[in-house]
Amino acid sequence: MSETIEKLERLDKKRKEHEKKEIERSSIYLKIFRANRATGEQAHYDTVEVPVQRSTTVLDALLYAKGYKDHSIGIRYSCRMASCGSCGMKINGIPRLACYTKVSELYGDTITCEPLSNFPHIRDLATDFTQFFEHHKDMQPYIQNENADIKDPSKLSEFVQSPEDVDKFLQFSYCIKCGCCYSACPTVAMDTKFPGPQALAQAYRYFADSRDAATEERLELVDDRHGIFRCHFAGSCSTVCPKGVDPALGIQLLKGHMLGYSSNEKKIADLKERLMRK
Amino acid sequence: MEATDRNNREGLKAWLNPSRYGAERISYWLQRLTGVGLLGYFIGHVYETSSLTQGPDAWAAMLELTQTPMGHMILLLVIGMSTFHSANGIRLIFTEGGKGLGKPGRPDYPYDAVSLNYRQKSGIWIALILAAAAMLFGASVLFGGE
Incomplete structure (x- = not known):
């Protein structure tokens, strides 16, 4: 109980420190990257002045600019509450969610908005996520267990998981696929075949799930020339993640299992079960 | 439209600019930079020692080059690079195996x-301090006089 109170006090202190850093302004300049690759339009920046309040997010400011200054600005967004992961973009050079970044958190009178790096560019602030989602799909992001046959309902069974079991993967299941980690990763920037932090963290998410039985297959998927060992722990993915997923942690833990540093608790549980049966 | 037309990869720029993402990214940059530097030194070292095959005079002439202030500065840089690369490398051996991460x-x-906890940040600072200490010791030996 005292630990929980201490944790809450610590979080409250952090929040207050965060609020102290806020900068009050009545207006800002948005410097927006503009280009349309389909028409061959050259890349340039448009600067627009936007009125802001303490709670204005970068997405609010962009939508104001789109609504009242220039209707042709291309942005992708949906939920406006950091749940859908659509509005990822580089804000002042760092990948962030526009709906989750308040203008008052950013220094300077000019805020630069650019499309996410490492994604093929479409138009203005919109990028193509096809390859990113392909990498995600390659990791087979679903539970694989012969007792959980979705085609035959009679085979379905209940899986028991303790809260401790859930804690091992829950953090990684908070990923909203916004692409901020993929954009910040220096390995993705150099290697097009590298799955990226998002996909590898998902590989760990299912690997660590006690319901999943495809451990060997998952390890084979990531153990490739362009696979998990191309990650050299720059930590940028975890720095920019807006949901606290910490992809770098999942990737290093998975590497630890592959190198034999960490004990695979699923294997131990399996062995125990076999011994019990004997 | 070809995908290459829409290419927006940062490429080499991504690791040449470490300023945006905190201490771990700077350590990543330094580890790569010192690695490339040490590779350059290794090639130079092989070239230097290969002069032995041309006789004692050639070897002595080559050694003369390293006994200049510029030669000493390069050696100091090599001492710093190798110390940082080794110390930070030991941290990374543990980290990349999932140890010390929480x-x-x-x-x-x-x-x-x-x-990205205090253990990682402490490890980076220790590697930097060790490199600075090794360079100071090296400087005292190389420039300390007779």
Whole structure:
């Protein structure tokens, strides 16, 4: 109980420190990257002045600019509450969610908005996520267990998981696929075949799930020339993640299992079960 | 439209600019930079020692080059690079095996990544301090006089 109170006090202190850093302004300049690759339009920046309040997010400011200054600005967004992961973009050079970044958190009178790096560019602030989602799909992001046959309902069974079991993967299941980690990763920037932090963290998410039985297959998927060992722990993915997923942690833990540093608790549980049966 | 037309990859620029993402990214940059530097030194060292095959005079002439202030500065840089690369490399051997990173949990706002903890930052600072100390010791030996 005292630990929980201490944790809450610590979080409250952090929040207050965060609020102290806020900068009050009545207006800002948005410097927006503009280009349309389909028409061959050259890349340039448009600067627009936007009125802001303490709670204005970068997405609010962009939508104001789109609504009242220039209707042709291309942005992708949906939920406006950091749940859908659509509005990822580089804000002042760092990948962030526009709906989750308040203008008052950013220094300077000019805020630069650019499309996410490492994604093929479409138009203005919109990028193509096809390859990113392909990498995600390659990791087979679903539970694989012969007792959980979705085609035959009679085979379905209940899986028991303790809260401790859930804690091992829950953090990684908070990923909203916004692409901020993929954009910040220096390995993705150099290697097009590298799955990226998002996909590898998902590989760990299912690997660590006690319901999943495809451990060997998952390890084979990531153990490739362009696979998990191309990650050299720059930590940028975890720095920019807006949901606290910490992809770098999942990737290093998975590497630890592959190198034999960490004990695979699923294997131990399996062995125990076999011994019990004997 | 070809995908290459829309290419927006950062490429080499991504690791040449470490300023945006914190201490771990700077350490990543330094590890690569010192690695490339040490590779350059290794090639130079092989070239230097290969002069032995041309006789004692050629070897002595080559050694003369390293006994200049510029030669000493290069050696100092090599001492710093090798110390940082080794110390930070030892940290990375543990880190990349999942050691010293903490455990997955339930993240609370404002999110602080568990993996980018004080152990990592301390490890980076220790590597930097060791490199500086080794360079100071090297400087005292190389420039300390007779």
